[in-house]
Amino acid sequence: EAQVTQNPRYLITVTGKKLTVTCSQNMNHEYMSWYRQDPGLGLRQIYYSMNVEVTDKGDVPEGYKVSRKEKRNFPLILESPSPNQTSLYFCASSSSGTTTSEQFFGPGTRLTVL
Amino acid sequence: AQSVAQPEDQVNVAEGNPLTVKCTYSVSGNPYLFWYVQYPNRGLQFLLKYITGDNLVKGSYGFEAEFNKSQTSFHLKKPSALVSDSALYFCAVRDTGGTYKYIFGTGTRLKVLA
Numbered sequence: 001e002a003q004v005t006q007n008p009r010y011l012i013t014v015t016g017k018k019l020t021v022t023c024s025q026n027m028n029h030e031y032m033s034w035y036r037q038d039p040g041l042g043l044r045q046i047y048y049s050m051n052v053e054v055t056d057k058g059d060v061p062e063g064y065k066v067s068r069k070e071k072r073n074f075p076l077i078l079e080s081p082s083p084n085q086t087s088l089y090f091c092a093s094s095s096s097g098t099t100t101s102e103q104f105f106g107p108g109t110r111l112t113v114l
Numbered sequence: 115a116q117s118v119a120q121p122e123d124q125v126n127v128a129e130g131n132p133l134t135v136k137c138t139y140s141v142s143g144n145p146y147l148f149w150y151v152q153y154p155n156r157g158l159q160f161l162l163k164y165i166t167g168d169n170l171v172k173g174s175y176g177f178e179a180e181f182n183k184s185q186t187s188f189h190l191k192k193p194s195a196l197v198s199d200s201a202l203y204f205c206a207v208r209d210t211g212g213t214y215k216y217i218f219g220t221g222t223r224l225k226v227l228a
Contacts, residue, residue, distance in 0.1 A: 035218075044220045045215060045216050048215065056213065092158075105157035107157045
């Protein structure tokens with residue numbers, strides 16, 4: 001089944017404790033992206049990647065890191081989480097094959113930073 | 115800078131009535147426009163997109179959207195609403211300058227009343 005998977009789905013952590021949220025897709029997509037969803041703010045793009053070893057900032061990259069060492073994986077790293085990073089996070093991927101392909105989203109990771 | 119506005123936080127409509135969820139955008143150049151839907155506790159799902167061509171775009175689940183360049187709008191419509199259409203709807207625009215940057219609206223909650 002074609003899908004984007006994220007782990008963990010739920011995470012409660014404390015300020016300053018480094019964490020990684022994994023994202024993996026099995027559709028051989030070139031493009032991947034991370035978003036955060038907050039009430040009243042919609043989705044905001046954190047980082048995106050257009051291919052292996054090619055990443056760039058979205059609208060809200062501060063406090064986050066990403067890497068794209070393999071095509072299928074795009075982990076999101078919070079080196080020193082703070083309470084304002086409490087949010088619902090989504091990973092998404094899409095093909096570069098057509099002019100603009102739609103994104104496939106993962107199920108989300110709900111992060112709480114105490 | 116690109117932007118997307120969804121002026122209504124919530125839209126209520128009776129089952130069987132037509133529905134409209136509004137979206138306006140601001141981009142330089144030709145826009146790539148998308149609608150996504152989010153059901154409770156789920157990731158986002160693609161509904162439809164406008165890249166070029168006919169101004170009326172048909173998508174999944176009987177939804178359609180009308181691209182209006184002069185009004186810079188891309189409203190989502192459905193002729194007859196179902197209770198199961200109740201969800202959170204997001205309009206999005208993708209950068210046309212060769213990046214993978216996306217801007218999402220703040221979302222509109224659609225409630226279809228039986």
